[in-house]
Amino acid sequence: MASLRKRSNYYSIVFATRVDGKLIQRAYALGTKHKKIAEQKRIQYEKLYEADEINPFDDDWNLLEYEKQQELKGTSVVSPILNELQKKFLREKTNVTAPTKRHYKYLLKMFMEHVGYTMPVTRIDADDIRAFCLRDDLANASKKNYLKHLKTFFNWLVEEEYLESNPCDKIALPRVRDNLVDKIIEEDDLDLIFKKFRQYQLKHKKAGSIQSADQMQLWFKPLITLAFYTGMRRKEIIQLRWEHINLNEGYLRVTDTKNGSERTIPIFETLYWRLIAWKKLMGNPQKGLVFPSPKSTPDREIAMTGNNVSKRFKFYATEEAKLKDTVNFHGLRHSCATYLLRIGFNVIEVKNMLGHKSLEVTNRYVHLVAKDLMRTANRNGKMNYLNEA
Incomplete structure (x- = not known):
């Protein structure tokens, strides 16, 4: 025994x-x-x-x-272990983009750290997955994302006959209120953020705590304006190059995208003048990163750090401008979606501009502009009955 x-x-x-x-x-x-x-x-x-x-x-x-x-000998004392099978899964997952594959690798590594790299897959149950995906420290979007990708992995294990059933099927995400509205800002909010940014910079420059151009964070206004009026993801922005911006014809191209599909975005007038001023300040470059890191040299181009960009925006938006604490950098993407719908772009156009995978994602923003649609209908005399009642 x-x-x-x-x-x-x-x-x-x-x-x-x-x-x-x-x-x-x-x-x-x-x-x-x-x-x-x-x-x-x-x-x-x-x-x-x-x-x-x-x-x-x-x-x-x-x-x-x-x-x-x-x-x-190619045999095992226990059933096939998680570490070996995730390697095989990633090798055979050829129908996804490189960024998506990297995300699978990152997520599965975290899951293996949670349950054990040598955990036999037959011993993994719904409780293991629930404990990993539904942790209190995760945002609702992360919980959904983790469960979605693990479900794909375990479906593959079922198809390959390593498992009889998918343990993820027993897990239901808790229903939560869609809080997109709490992350969205308007053009007036953007102006307020820039006003507070300017006041902060002048105050600290006068006090002597800001002494260099790098500390002035001159990239802040053009980068945040770009995020608000294009809805580009943070990674897409910090990797954007001047070769992909056509100021003469008023558009830019996003090439390194999450879903692998290149897209074209019009440059609105407010953004146009910001980019013109930024390009002039940078010495009118014809190529290279639009927002290079201060650590860049003539021989080595370095992109800005995404976390630093997010932290700076969060600071000026919530601590200086006193906007809602739920406002964050990614909320600029949500803000752009509602802005586009308000000024007359249809759902399909917004989907294409923001690079959403499906219309279902874009439709989340439609109800947020319902009041604007109501005002438009009333302005056109189509809802006079409300005034007559």
Whole structure:
């Protein structure tokens, strides 16, 4: 028979037998902190011992060497482990873009850190996935994203016949209120943010705490204006190049996109003049990053850090301009969507400009401009009955 022993958070398997009435025990380290993995190995090794396929009481027998031999033979003491199968999944996942594949790799790495790299996939259940995807520290969008991608991975395991069913199917995301409206700002809010930004810079320059052009953060107004009027993602903005901006014809192209599809975005007048001024300040470059890091040199081009951009915007928007604490950089993308709908772009045009994968995503913004639609209808005399009632 075999049992488990835990010391210093690690599990060992203990084999026991009696010889001439004397109890003999042999313990072997399993090299895991995870109880499920240890229990799976205990069951399998006990079966092997009872079938006389291994002899853990032989002085020449070594558990680690035995496992290495099994791996070389292409067999395993336990069911296929998570780490090996996620590698195979990523190799065979050829129908997605490179960024999406990187996201799968990143997410599956986090999941393996949660349940154990050598966790047998047959031992993973809905509780494991629920504990990973529905943590309190995750935003609702992240919970949905994690569960969606894990579901795809486990569906693949079912298709490859490693599992009989997908444990993700037993998990339902909690219903939450769509709080997009709390993240959206208007043009007046944007003007207020820029006003507070300018006041902050002048105040600290006068006090002597700002002494260089880099500290003036001159990129702030053109970059934030670009985000508000184009709806581009943060990564798309910091990787935008002057070669992709056509100021003469009034459009820019986004080439490094999340879904792999290039898109064209018109440059509105407010943004046009911001870009003209920024380009002049930069020395009228014809190529290179639009917003290079101050650490860039003539020989080495470095993009700005996305987190720094987000933190600076959050600071001026919520701490200086005193807007809602829910306002953040990604909210500029939501703000652009509602702005476009308000000025007359239809849902399909907004979908194409923002690079949404489906109309379902874009339709989230339609109800946010319902009051504007009501005002337009009333202005055109189509709802006079409300005034007559």
